[in-house]
Amino acid sequence: MGLQAPLLVAAALFSIGVGGFVARRNVFSLLMCIELMLNAVNLVFVTFSRQWLAPEGHVTVLLVVALAAAEAAVALAIVIMLFRHRETLDVDVFASMKE
Amino acid sequence: MNPQFAAYLPLAPLALLVLGALLALLLVPASRQGDPERTLPWHAGMVLASALILALTLWIRPVLGMDPVGPSGAFRASYLGGAITVDSLSLLLVVLASAGGLLTLPLLVNASERGGFAYGELHALLLFAVSGAGMVGAAGDMFTGFLGLEVLAISVYGLIGLERSRPRAQEAVLKYLLLGAFASAIMLLGMAFLFGASGSLSFTALQKSSAHLPPARHAVALLGLAAVAAGLAFKVAAVPFHMWSADVYEGASTPVTGFMATVVKVTAFVFGMRVLLWGLAGLGQDWQPLLATLAVASMLVGNLMAITQSKPKRTLAFSSVVHSGYMLVGLSSAAGTSGVGAAEALVIYLVAYLLTNLAAFACLDILERDGGLDGAVSRHPWVASAFILSLLSLVGFPMTAGFLGKYLVFASAFEAGLSWLGVLAIFSSILSLAYYLPLIFKLMGSSGRGPAEAVLVPGRGESISVAVSSTLVVAIGAGILAVAGWMVPGAQWLAQWAAQAGHILFP
Amino acid sequence: MSHVHLLGWILFAPLAAAVLNAIVALRSARLPREANGHSLRPRDQLSAMVGVGGPLASALAAWALGFDFLSRDRALRLVELDLGPWFSFGQAHVEWLFRVDALSLVMVLVVTTVGTLIHLYSIGYMAGDTGFPRFFTWLNLFTFAMLVLVTARDLVVLFLGWEGVGVCSYLLIGYWFTDAAKAAAGLKAFVVNRVGDLGLLLGMFLLYWSMAPGGQASLDLDLLLAHVSKLSVPLATAAAVLLFVGAMGKSAQVPLHIWLPDAMAGPTPVSALIHAATMVTAGVYLVARLHPLYHHAPAALAFIGGLGALTALLAATVACTQTNIKRVIAWSTVSQLGYMFMALGAGAFSVGIYHLVTHAFFKALFFLSAGAVIHALHGEENLERMGGLWSRLRLTGPAFLVAAAANAGLPPLSGFVSKDAILVATWHAHHPVWFGVGLLTAGMTAFYSFRLVALVMGGTARDPELANGAHEAGWTMGLPLVVLAVGALGAGALEWPHELGGTLWFSQWLEPIFYPSLDHGVHGSPWIDLALTAVSVAVVALGAAIGWGLHAGPGAGTESPWPRLQGLWLTMRRGWHVDESLDLVAVKPVVFSSKAAAPFLEVLLSACSRLLLGGVTVAGRGVAALQSGLARHYAMAMLVGLVGLVAWAVLAGGQ
């Protein structure tokens, strides 16, 4: 097994995540799309780590996971705040600012 | 002094900031009593001021254990195998971020005291944001730098979101967070590919390997470069990754907008300099056209958008998109081994940009609170004058810091053989008159729409903030007259500092 | 007193008078104005004394200088006054250098003598006018400028005088400025003159640059005239014609004559001094002064003579039909100036100058006596309300008659001598057409002169009430009439033709100046000259007889005596519509564009700015439409950007 297969899978996952991100309106779906993208990134790290036999990639993956957690925490806080005020999870509702 | 101790002294500003932020967290409960002594603002102010002074001192008196690099007297101190690097550029970023925080603080405190703001946390978050910026400057590898950016970003999410009673702020924070996370994921993807190309994310290793990559890994590196550039473009709000900025700038309360427009953008650019000029210096041929394209797009679209805006704040938001374009001109001119001048110019531009926009948003905040901009010069002559001054600086009028930066950056484009880019940048400056001038005219006009007399008096802290930033704008701008011996040694310092910060990237 | 001092007196006595009068005028300008009839207020008396004293001193000095010249060798008749440098440019230096030679002296004498008389006359004529000191200021200043013009040794200094007289003319025509129409007449005079001045300037430039390659570029007359023989003929012709354009403006040659009839809006002494005796002859002086150049450019001379002939004829026809006493004389002046240029065109420079001198006397007399008539009729100028004044104005009447007869060229008056000399000169210069035109004009001149006399003095009063109130004015107005009448009668003696036993003293006086130019009048066969004279006298007599006969009878008016020619008559009265045509061709377009320019600019500006801003705004709106406020649209933009960047990376990496 070589580099290409895992990288292609990662690219696919990332692209699906990206596609979902631009398509969905539900906040939770958007968050999960981002998780999907981050997971794809992790796969790339792990793959290259395997290629270089460098543990740095693994370390990075762990830290990315933590980062994902942090982002999720803030995001969920915002979701809670918004849901409390607006009773909706639809991102398209928030489009009050434009010229 | 104990040499062991002295060797770690350069870390002091950063450590101070982080500890100060954590201490602020402990003080948050104190704010429950309404904080009549203003413990938290004083604490935050002292921390920021000491970090600023400490960083300045460190720069002025290079400490033991710092090796000079290059002829300019630039220095660099590495810790933990290069994971932390303190040099002229990182100290400068600490100074800038602290200054940004310090100048924003009074406005922020005032805004929160007017209500609708979670008072306690904002001090901690401000300090965290500044420390995040400091970490970006001190990062010796790309991932650490990225994490620093995230610390800064999340702090800013918090700063925006703390204003919970205003729907627009909520909308702003939601958009910022979602798109920011999206962009972070893209940047991470890029970093993963760069890791794939060189096997490490430390700048030194990247630089070593990027200098002579075999074709296969070169292709991987280019994929990484593209994605990292996209992520950076989001952070600095370059077209087409800029669209969040208008809404977020508008939705956030004006002091936070000012902080975002300045500290976040400057930090992102410093990160960009680290990545591109240091880590990926070998790929200059590749990223120069890329950044130039982004620069042109930013200047063009930013101007067109700014012209069509009716709200001053959105105008300034798009103006800062245009300024990202200018800074990208500088960054792309710095490609290649002869780019030191451009890097130097970019550093000066960053300083000018930071001070100018701090002044502009501070004035905007004060004036919009009291009757808007129409004929403000008769109600708040000093604040309106400072605003006009900062707008002139944004135009690039001589004797303002903006001119200095613009002049040097554009000249560096000409020097780098990118004359077309320089000319386009000047065209963009011409186009930008179409929205700066009406703003100036609006401030000076007497349409009679606004109230005739000042109702709200700006607080002392706010006044000082505006005065300091606008004075610095002029003082640095007057640097062009800084004839040795009798005027403005500050300008010389800045030039020297910029030279060192530039040289540090081109050993 | 040395000669230089005399020249100084000549020049600066009028200037000093002007300055003194200006002070009086400015001081009195702030005093309240009271109407006080025709008596002189104290400050007016001072002003009058100064105003006449200046030119008088100048005249006396001029005569002294003249008599001194007489006693000198011909080659030594020259005085120069150097007042230092004015300015220098390139290789040239312009000096405040004034020079009187034989030619200049003639001019100086005319200007100061006639000028003094007219100043004197003005005291009576202008008495009681609120702006009395102001009038004398301008008049004195005019005298000074005219003297500068005729004594200047450098073309630039000459130009100073040239423009100076123009300004004074402007100010004096518009002297009664509360009447906007009169002020406008001054404006017209100045602007039309400026057209000519431009020609003069261009001529000077051409001469300067043509000398530049030789390293001798200068506008000093001596240097210049020494140089002209080296010029190529086309270049000399061009310069000569350009300079003549200046003369055309100042001396009212077709088509730049249109200002002169309107200039009659000024007080009558002004018409007499400026628009008859002196300023309008400056063009003649200029051409005479530059005669070596014109000799070098025969085509230019032909042009001058032809245009002079045309002007003479055209103006004479117009003079025949006028209804305003001053306008008749004004058109007559135009016609006579045409005569002078005809003489110059024929190469008879001294004859031209001689006609200038005699004309100065009889035309000044004509105007002043007409002024006396007008004064007597309380400002009435319309011929239809005059007539039958001979018996009431015992001094003015004869003076008027002498002026008319001299103007008509009846022998042996001065006008006859000079006019005859011109006709003879044209004949000898082989310009039979000019001769014919001159003859015809002479007949018409006689016609309108005596028509005028008949309408004013002869017959019965058409407005008895007005006529009965007429009375002679005081001595200040009378004395100049007498002196000038003597001049008009006797000046012929100076150039009495050979064939009639004369000496041609005047031509001899000017000979050193125009030497070696040929004065054709001198060298003709006496019999041919006599025949020509006879013919001209006959034509003049015929014209005079018709003019008197048709208008002296009762019921005669200003309308055409031949009803069938009524249409032509009216056309002539309107000056052949030259004024209207020029207005249509030159003035109307400028006025229209001046009115249209500003709005046009406005529209253009707003259109441009709208187009520009509009374009930018439309483009901006287009981009702004993407800024929908929806986060996923923003993400989409980022995604597109990302795809672009990655695609670029793949393409760049593939190379």
Add this chain to the structure above:
Amino acid sequence: MMFSLPVWMLLLPFLAAAVVMVLPRAWARTFSSLAMAGLVLLAAWILKDFRMTAELQQTVSWPMLPLFGQALRLGVDGLSLLLLVAGASLGLVAVLVAGKDRPPAFHAWLLLFVGTMTGVLLVQDLLLFYVFWELMLLPALFLILLWGDADRRRATMPFVAVTLVGSLAMLATVLAIGADVRLRAGAVTFDLDVLPMVLESWSPTAKTWAFAGLVLAFAVKIPLFPLHFWLPAAYTSAPLPAVILLSGLMAKLGTYGMLRIAMPLFPEQAAAWAPWLAGLAIAGILHGAVLALGARDVRTVLACSSFSHLGWVALGIFSLTAEGWTGALLQQVGHAITTAALFILAAYASERQGATKLATFGGMATTYPWLAVALVFAAMASAGLPGLNGFVGEFLILLGAWGLSPWAAAVGGLGVVFGAAYLLWLLQRMLYGAVPPASPRGADLSPRELVIVMPLLVMMLVFGIRPALVLDRIKPWADAKAGLFHATSSHAAEMAGNL
């Protein structure tokens, strides 16, 4: 010498502006008149010490921040000397005619206006020239925008916009030059003495573009047709002291820039473009005159007249002859005096009439004879009457223009006719005719007004009769520097010779 005269001249207005801001309102005018008088004294001192040669005098030089050059040089030569003196004097006049109730800020801006223009005139460094050039706009803008007429906002926008566009074009040239110097020499310098040597090696295309940038900037300021569109409105709505400085000095800096910067740096381009630019200058002369003829507001007439007169100056410069240059420089000084006097007198007249629309004027010569005399005098000077200060300049300019092409002199010379026409037409409408029954009656010129106007009128006469006072200082410079274009001018002479 560190603190020699040029340094003091440069510093004084800025220092005075700072001081005047903190003074009580009542002292503002007195103080700023004193400052301006000081400036006049300094200028007079420089004038006194001036040696009548073409070289740069009173030179001062400092080391500079290496980012921007090696040394900053200040100096005065025949080109700048009289503009300096005129500028200082007009500054004094401007302060004197300012109303008593003007706030300190007004005087501060006036001082800054004079100061920045002094800077433009003194520096011998391209970058610093640009800096002062650009700065100069600011006081102009603020004086108009804060103290101008009712429609000042409409008036200033095109002014500022087009001026900034022009100066950004200049910036492009400055940048290109600076970058090139640094690339070649490894150090930055903008010294005007050094730059021509550097630029010699440029390609013609690059030079053409660079020259175009400079020309655009200067053409806007002069203004050269068709970039004049901002002028009538801006001059018309500016307050009197500002308009004195605008038309009296600022406009001349456009032509000054041509002579100081654009033409010496790019002589071949200048020579190639000169006929076209001269054509634009002529178009400006005539267009300005025509605009003035049709204008209905007294200030607009004078504004357009100023435009037309600057066309004269430009024509003289683009004639590329020593005669034309001498005339242009002389005309600059002459016009500074005349235009100031005209604007002041027009303002006095409008004050008395209570309006500026010409339709409401009439018969002022009857009611205000002194004012009328002064106006006629100044108008005659403006129309170029020999013996007054306007003539010699116009004469030499046209003479020089003939050296370029006889047609230039002939067509441009029509301006002589039009100039007389619009000025006399202005006098006709203001002074002559019957006094309109509705017009208010006031006193004739007051002693204060006379004291302000009389020196100007006297200078018109003095410089008309003794232009050598000015010429002796200008001519050596013009003769020496026009030598750059000697080839073309002698060529013109030959052409005339061959005609």
Add this chain to the structure above:
Amino acid sequence: MLDTFLFLVLAVIAVVGAVATVSRRHPLGSALALIVVMIALAGMYALLAAPLVAMLQILVYGGAILALIVFVIMLLNVKHEDLAHEDDLVGRLGMGLTVGGLLFMALAAGILAIPSDPFVPAPPGFGGIVAVGRGLFRDHPVPFEVVSLLLTVAVVSAVGMAKRRLD
């Protein structure tokens, strides 16, 4: 060979799961699909000699982060009417995935240009807890510390935004 086969199976599961994640209307469904993706990814990590990461992927990601999301969904008690009315979901998803597909094509083109030699065998202990721990705590302590700070900031922000009482 077995590796490759297993990898392919996991890849198919992951991609299908990913598509399900982005296309499920209700977030709970998406969350469940995401868990499937993560488990598949964990398998792939294991195949790529990263056992520790694989384990933590399941523990932290599946166990903590997703649990948090699901918890919040439950907490908010999202009813169907609170959800976005994504009537045109199919259309927009098509559009999004098309552009995403473009991105994939671009990325894939880049990836396919990389020579894909088989991996050399990993040394023993690679990707194990010791190696990763050494990397994390000895070689890269700084990022680790920064992440701790990051989490603190996130908590402060979250608390600041989400707490009910304004003070």
